[in-house]
Amino acid sequence: MKKSNIQEFTPSKLLNKGQWDIKWFNNLYTQTRSTFTDGKEPRETFFTSTIDVFTGVSESNSFNVGLLLEFRSNVIGDRSALDVFSFDGERGTARSGFTSFAPAVKFNPIKDVGNFTIQTAFHIPLVDNETEDGVFLDQKGFIFQNRFFYDYTFTGDKWQIFTELNTEYNFGDKDESFANNSLRLTPGVFLSYFPSQDFTVLGLVQHSQLI
Numbered sequence: 001m002k003k004s005n006i007q008e009f010t011p012s013k014l015l016n017k018g019q020w021d022i023k024w025f026n027n028l029y030t031q032t033r034s035t036f037t038d039g040k041e042p043r044e045t046f047f048t049s050t051i052d053v054f055t056g057v058s059e060s061n062s063f064n065v066g067l068l069l070e071f072r073s074n075v076i077g078d079r080s081a082l083d084v085f086s087f088d089g090e091r092g093t094a095r096s097g098f099t100s101f102a103p104a105v106k107f108n109p110i111k112d113v114g115n116f117t118i119q120t121a122f123h124i125p126l127v128d129n130e131t132e133d134g135v136f137l138d139q140k141g142f143i144f145q146n147r148f149f150y151d152y153t154f155t156g157d158k159w160q161i162f163t164e165l166n167t168e169y170n171f172g173d174k175d176e177s178f179a180n181n182s183l184r185l186t187p188g189v190f191l192s193y194f195p196s197q198d199f200t201v202l203g204l205v206q207h208s209q210l211i
Contacts, residue, residue, distance in 0.1 A: 003157065006194075006197075006198070006200055007157060007160065007194060009021070010151045010160070010162055011117075011119075011149045011151075012117050012150060012151045013115075013117075014061055014062060014063070014106060015055060015061070015064050016056045016061050017056045017059055017061070019055065020053070020054070020055045021053070021054045022053050023052040024049070024051050025050045025051075026048070026049045027048045027049075028045070028047050028084070029045070029046045029047075030044070030046075031044055042078035043076075043078045043079065043080075043081065044076045045074065045075050045076075045079070045081045045083065045084050046073075046084070047073045047084035047085070048071070048072050049070070049072075050068065050069065050070045050071075051068070051069045052067075052068050052104075053066050053067050054066035054104070054106060062111070064105065064106040064107070065104070066103075066104040066106065067101065067102070067103060067104065068100075068104055069098065069100075070098065070101070071096075071097070071098050071099065072097070072099045072137055072138050073085070073094075073095070073096035074094065075135075076093055076094075076134070076135055077092065077093040079094070084096075091133050092134055092135065093135065094135060095132060095135045095137045097126070097127075098126050099125065099126055099127050100123045100124060100125050100126055100127075100138065100143075101126065102122055103121065103122060104120065104121035104122075105120050105121075106118070106119040106120075115151050115152065116149070116150045117148075117149045118146060118147070118148055118149070119145075119146070119149065120144075120145070120147075121145045121147075122142070122143070122144055122145075123142065123144075123145060124142060125139070125140050125141060127139075127140050130176070130178070139170070139177045139180075140177045141170045141171060141172035141176065142170070142171055142172050143169065144168070144171070145167065145168045146166075146167045147164060147167075148164065148165040148167075149163075149164055150162070157194065157197075158193060158194055159191070159192070159194075160194070161189070161190070161191050161192075162189075162190040162191075162192070163188070163190070164186075164187070164188045165185070165186070165188075166184075166186040166187075166188070167183065167184070167185055167186075168184040169182075169183050170182050170183070170184065179210065182211060183210075184211070185208070185209050185211065186206060186207065186208040187206070188204060188205065188206035188207075189205050190202060190203070190204040191204070
């Protein structure tokens with residue numbers, strides 16, 4: 001039985017030659033407490049938007065090329081969480097803009113395991129300063145990233161498990177970024193249940209560690 005798009009096109013999937021895949025991810029995080037201080041703090045809000053574009057370039061369906069773009073908008077000073085969408089750049093409380101781009105490739109290293117792929121990207125920063133007038137925007141440093149993807153669909157096509165290991169080596173002038181000359185490891189496990197071919201319920205567990 002033919003699978004639906006949400007069952008078939010997992011992050012482990014490689015595209016056929018001439019196919020295109022465009023993904024748009026958005027994350028909004030706001031806080032009034034921090035692990036660095038005690039008690040309540042003025043609200044800080046961080047919005048991240050990423051666009052991933054990939055296309056297939058090989059006849060054997062084993063190699064994709066792509067481009068990753070990242071946009072951020074951050075506000076501090078107890079401003080409303082939704083103020084990140086104002087993009088007003090108010091001095092001392094807000095910053096926004098494209099912060100990095102990355103050429104990327106995605107490939108299958110083991111022909112007999114088609115649902116295991118590796119995505120390699122080199123992130124180039126677009127920010128001049130991580131922090132300006134007390135407002136942090138994004139880290140200023142180059143990132144060599146490798147993401148290892150594997151998924152498995154159980155008999156009956158009702159359950160699917162997806163695993164990922166994200167590795168990021170941050171490098172550059174240590175005086176310009178808190179994260180330079182460090183390694184970030186982010187393993188994750190995602191479990192999907194499909195009540196129907198066109199609908200899924202997803203649970204996930206992830207951990208990020210900066211070494």
